[in-house]
């Protein structure tokens with residue numbers, strides 16, 4: 001029934017792309033292609049580079065009946081929650097054919113379809129399926145040829161290209177305005193803010209005249225920008241004080257360090273909760289709002305809506321998870337070196353049990369008003385060797401800088417990016 005008498009030949013990638021272009025745009029496109037091809041060979045250009053995206057075979061959202069008239073590639077965009085079975089049904093293709101397709105090694109990707117992904121069907125005049133093409137991942141496409149009850153697959157590698165870019169800017173209204181003016185994507189601006197978030201409070205500390213320089217990566221494929229590849233190095237002059245960050249891979253993980261090789265990420269976050277306001281400070285003598293008696297307030301209260309996520313302030317191990325008298329649902333984390341943090345009045349605990357390892361920023365529970373609480377809030381305590389300290393002012397332990405061989409590797413690996421950063425600064429100063 002759906003076996004194809006004329007076997008699908010080996011199509012090169014160019015053939016495939018051309019087929020898609022012809023089908024979607026008509027022969028007019030052919031006249032443009034020579035120019036387009038040479039444009040693709042141009043070396044990496046600067047920010048003003050314009051790009052043409054290579055379309056897949058015709059994009060029609062849902063399958064159309066046009067294919068029944070003749071051989072054509074037909075593209076289906078996967079909708080949220082849609083399965084391969086549903087798509088085959090929509091295309092009028094039998095389930096037996098789907099199982100045949102799923103026998104090919106790369107087709108296991110098709111069992112977990114992502115909304116927005118595209119599947120291209122090659123249908124013969126009689127509606128028989130001759131081929132199926134899809135993106136396996138960013139760097140490869142798969143083309144399945146179906147003939148004589150057999151499926152053969154071809155992988156088309158689509159090499160990714162990392163381009164190093166530079167940008168610099170000066171704050172005149174907001175970080176986003178300055179970043180956009182410098183040509184940075186929102187993702188890159190967010191990452192820069194994240195990298196410096198332990199040293200600069202971007203909601204309060206930013207001033208007009210603050211400046212930044214960034215060396216960052218973009219991921220390109222076939223002459224098309226795919227996404228931001230992250231910050232490689234950056235410097236930020238905030239109220240006259242300069243901060244520098246440079247990326248370095250340690251234990252297989254990308255981290256940011258300052259020039260002396262010390263991680264920018266501090267051992268503790270100052271606030272273990274977002275979107276909250278301080279409703280009560282650390283106070284050795286305070287009238288308790290529920291009991292009415294004078295007693296110490298050994299932590300900081302953050303008022304927030306019930307259900308707001310509470311994060312582990314630092315890496316550590318859960319040493320208590322459960323109910324504790326007036327504290328209600330409580331988590332205590334042991335961070336080592338005598339440092340512990342406590343989180344009280346939770347409406348619900350996260351999935352971590354006593355003994356679980358947690359990383360800084362992990363959600364460990366949710367704001368509530370359990371125990372003795374006048375309203376939903378997080379009561380947060382910070383203890384060093386059992387002594388309560390004010391979480392807002394306590395001197396946090398500095399992370400250890402790199403040492404020995406790691407430091408040697410760091411110096412070598414980061415030198416080019418730092419030199420590039422210096423050059424951007426030089427160009428900027430010369431232009432003033």
Ligand SMILES: [Zn+2]
Pocket residue numbers: 280297299300301378379380
């Ligand atoms: Zn409190």
